[in-house]
Amino acid sequence: MPEGAESPVVRILLVDDNAGFRQRLARFLQLHHDLMVVGEAVDGDEALARVRELQPDVVLIDFRMARLDGLTAGRTITQEFPHIKVFMLTAFPGALDAENVAKNGLAGLLIKDQPATEILAAIRKSVRS
Numbered sequence: 001m002p003e004g005a006e007s008p009v010v011r012i013l014l015v016d017d018n019a020g021f022r023q024r025l026a027r028f029l030q031l032h033h034d035l036m037v038v039g040e041a042v043d044g045d046e047a048l049a050r051v052r053e054l055q056p057d058v059v060l061i062d063f064r065m066a067r068l069d070g071l072t073a074g075r076t077i078t079q080e081f082p083h084i085k086v087f088m089l090t091a092f093p094g095a096l097d098a099e100n101v102a103k104n105g106l107a108g109l110l111i112k113d114q115p116a117t118e119i120l121a122a123i124r125k126s127v128r129s
Helices: 019-030 044-054 069-081 096-105 118-129
Strands: 010-015 037-042 059-061 085-090 106-111
Touching: 010 019, 010 044, 010 118, 019 037, 044 059, 044 069, 044 085, 059 069, 059 118, 069 085, 085 118, 096 106, 106 118
Parallel strands: 010 037, 010 059, 059 085, 085 106
Antiparallel strands: none
């Protein structure tokens, strides 16, 4: 990238059935000039529709949701849109491991209560690679 040029904005879709968590995460991400939350969804079915509509760069998707779980929806997203980076979010680290996430084609596993700086680093690293 030429000197002085701005880095592109990373477009993010948040998918979680907990509205409070989605709102807190969206507010945090919007504090960073290089990140933009372009949409939200409450379950895997809605996530697929929003991905097809919005074409985000990154999807942060909860593991446990009604109707269609995050792992199934995330795998479908990466199959249809291999350029989109999908991160699995979970509040229960023991319920899923990073190896299983990677085996399903996802970019990584993020624990909901891990430091926000680690979530930022994972997002930024994924779009640079």
